[in-house]
Amino acid sequence: MDFGLVLQTDPPASKVVELMKRAEDNGFTYGWTFDSAVLWQEPFVIYSQILAHTSRLTVGPMVTNPGTRTWEVTASTFATLNDMFGNRTVCGIGRGDSAMRVAGRHPNTLARISEAMKVIRALGSGQEADLGGTVVRFPWIKDDARLPVWMAAYGPKALKMTGEEADGFILQLADLYLTEYMVKAVKQAAADAGRDPAEVKICVAAPAYVTEDDSPEALAHAREQCRWFGGMVGNHVADLVSKYGEHSAAVPDELTDYIKSREGYDYSHHGRADNPDTAFVPDEIVDRFCLIGPAEKHIEKLTALRELGVDQFAVYDMHDAREATIDAYGTTVIPAVNG
Numbered sequence: 001m002d003f004g005l006v007l008q009t010d011p012p013a014s015k016v017v018e019l020m021k022r023a024e025d026n027g028f029t030y031g032w033t034f035d036s037a038v039l040w041q042e043p044f045v046i047y048s049q050i051l052a053h054t055s056r057l058t059v060g061p062m063v064t065n066p067g068t069r070t071w072e073v074t075a076s077t078f079a080t081l082n083d084m085f086g087n088r089t090v091c092g093i094g095r096g097d098s099a100m101r102v103a104g105r106h107p108n109t110l111a112r113i114s115e116a117m118k119v120i121r122a123l124g125s126g127q128e129a130d131l132g133g134t135v136v137r138f139p140w141i142k143d144d145a146r147l148p149v150w151m152a153a154y155g156p157k158a159l160k161m162t163g164e165e166a167d168g169f170i171l172q173l174a175d176l177y178l179t180e181y182m183v184k185a186v187k188q189a190a191a192d193a194g195r196d197p198a199e200v201k202i203c204v205a206a207p208a209y210v211t212e213d214d215s216p217e218a219l220a221h222a223r224e225q226c227r228w229f230g231g232m233v234g235n236h237v238a239d240l241v242s243k244y245g246e247h248s249a250a251v252p253d254e255l256t257d258y259i260k261s262r263e264g265y266d267y268s269h270h271g272r273a274d275n276p277d278t279a280f281v282p283d284e285i286v287d288r289f290c291l292i293g294p295a296e297k298h299i300e301k302l303t304a305l306r307e308l309g310v311d312q313f314a315v316y317d318m319h320d321a322r323e324a325t326i327d328a329y330g331t332t333v334i335p336a337v338n339g
Contacts, residue, residue, distance in 0.1 A: 001306050003334055004030030004314030005326065006062055006205055008271055009040040013049065019322060020050045024057045026330020032092065032205070032314055035061035036099040037068055039270060044077050051085040058088050062170060062205060062314065063152045065096025066116030067108045072131060074116075075123035078147050079138060082124070087146055091120055092170055094152035097235055102267045107239075110161055113151065117165055121149045150203065155240045156185065156250045163189025168201035173233055174313075175288040176304055177254055179204060183309050204305055205314035208291040208298060209321060210328040222292045223283055225273045225319035229290055230281030232271055234259045258285045273319045295332040302337045 005023040007016050020031040031050055033043045047059045059081075064074065078089050093116065095107035108116075122129040124147025128137040150168030153159050162169045163186040171182055187197035207226040211218040237259050244250045261280035269275040291298045302313055317325055 001302065001310065001337055002030060002312035003028045003329065004032050004203070004205070004312055006032040006034075006314050006316045006318075008034045008318060009043050009046055011041055013041060013046045016046055017049045017053050019317070019326065020057060020059070021053050022323065022326050023330075024054045026326050027334045028315075028326070028329070029056065029058060030090070030312060030314060031057045031059045032062035033059075034098075034271060035064040035068075036102065036270070038102045039098060039267065044081070047081055047089070048084070051081060051088055056088075058090055060090035060150075061092050062172075063092040063094035063096075065094055065099055065108055066112050067096050067105060068099050068103070071116050071119040072123060072129075072136060075120045075129075075147070076138065078120070078124045079126075079141055079145060082145060082147065083140075083142060087144070089147065090168070091124070091147055091149045092152060092168075093117060093120070093149060094170070098267050098270050110157055114161060114165060117149045117151065121147055121167075148201075150201065153186075154182070154236050154251075154255070155243070159185040160189040162186050163191075163197070163200060164193040164195070166200065168203055168311075170203045170205060170314075172205045172236075173229075173289040174204050174206035174291055174301065174305065175254070176301070176308065178252065179305060179310065180308050181252055187309070201311045202309050203312040203314055204310045205316060206290050207316040207319065208313075208325055208329070209319055210295055210298060210325055210333070211293055214293055214297070219292060223286045225321070226290045226292060227278045227281050227286050228269075228271060228273055228275040228318070229316060230258065230285045231262075231275055231278030233289060234262050234278075234281070238262060258282060271316075271318055295328055295336075298329075298333050299336045302333070306337070 081089050100107045119129040126141040126145040148167040151162045151166035152170040153162045169186045190197040190200050207229045209222040240251050
């Protein structure tokens with residue numbers, strides 16, 4: 001199993017680079033960041049520094065979107081980084097929940113994401129792409145250029161499109177039941193489209209907090225540091241409920257039930273441990289969606305995720321034990337999971 005580190009690009013950028021280097025030294029193979037131009041610093045500038053200070057890490061956004069940058073600019077940025085550092089990027093893409101909403105726009109439609117994925121992948125891999133009637137190709141790109149595009153999804157139509165079109169699936173929660181449900185949906189869609197389901201990489205991303213023991217006090221603190229994640233996922237779930245209804249065969253109740261007490265969301269606290277808009281998230285959801293507890297609990301859950309077909313676990317490292325979590329994974333968790 002691959003392991004990734006997910007960070008926000010909070011200043012100073014040097015700290016983001018430092019943590020990514022620490023992750024590579026501890027056996028992580030992917031480095032991801034948020035991409036929301038108003039809330040955080042520009043990630044692609046920082047990717048250049050991460051790539052320059054590491055040798056093996058593959059980097060990319062979790063996730064970018066097709067609305068805040070033109071598609072040829074996105075593709076050119078990835079292709080330039082790959083030309084400089086040797087095909088070490090991956091394009092994670094989605095609706096742009098925070099990036100679009102904080103700029104006063106609606107998240108992107110699936111149709112727009114589909115079109116963007118095709119253009120970005122083609123241009124980033126040295127092929128031609130049609131930009132609405134004008135066919136272009138980067139004249140400077142190398143023959144061995146490649147750019148995988150992974151899609152973030154929760155709802156049935158997005159899962160289907162991921163299986164049909166994307167190179168990878170990003171699932172932002174680590175609940176075993178929901179992971180099994182959604183991975184099956186993606187793999188089935190890939191098979192139905194005539195693709196080899198094994199070619200679609202599966203990445204589960206969630207907060208991980210390694211505690212010294214399983215005492216009530218240690219677990220309570222870890223839950224408070226990770227409760228924000230249930231609120232972030234709740235934004236996407238609320239959109240699904242508004243589209244499909246509260247109890248729909250299209251979306252499992254195991255995903256939608258917990259947001260009944262959700263009242264609102266302030267993006268200025270997005271992805272932060274002190275988010276005041278996540279009191280509605282119960283302990284049960286934190287435990288299900290995240291990895292919390294002593295190292296052996298992480299190993300147990302990660303082993304179960306791997307058995308469900310997960311190729312990568314990406315650690316959301318936004319809490320008060322960032323370095324400790326990276327180090328605990330490097331010394332104990334990753335060696336145990338990967339034998």
